[in-house]
Amino acid sequence: MDDQTSTPTPTPIPVHLDDGDALESFVASHGTCLVEFYTKGCSLCQAMESVLGNVARSTGVSVGMMNPRDDPELIERFGVRSVPKFVVFHDGEQVASRADGFLGGDELTAFLETHAPAMDERA
Template sequence: MEVLQSSNFEKTIQTKEWVIVDFWAEWCRPCLMLAPIFEQTAQEMPDITFAKVNVDEEGELAMRFGISSIPALILFHKGQPVATHVGTISKERLKQWIQSHR
């Protein structure tokens, strides 16, 4: 699981074919509920880079992508956002959501 910040965000999304980014915060209960699902899915889908952005620490990145509710997931393909999901999601639905956009 990669932790993305302004300093490494662009390099990560540009150099990896598929990246899914979880925009989250420590105080967000739904974010904490999603965290183990996100981590388990990352282990089951090693061909995708799973990364996290803490919106409290990286507000500029959150604003750049219009994040107004968290948790928010953005799926990137070759540096371009292709899909966004806001809110919690089950592991099965997360995998289906990812596959439907590949």
């Protein structure tokens, strides 16, 4: 695994996170990032993976994917009541979330730009 703590590098593809510790590390190592909470067997969640990859490449924002069933404490912590749920983090803090089902790339990019406008300052 690369050490990204000193110079965060955007990931061009979604990163699968195994547990809460991996989530914390991912969020801490990126100024702005997006995390999708998903569950196995969710067809909408599976369809989002290619969209998330496109959004990561087009915006430079790193994207993580977390199955909260792998770490049940996260369900309560992030209020996961339906999936897919998208959470934007900036400087280690949650700044926005949305659980509206499938989102297209343009809609997800607009959501990021609205809630994490500082993402362009990293360039």
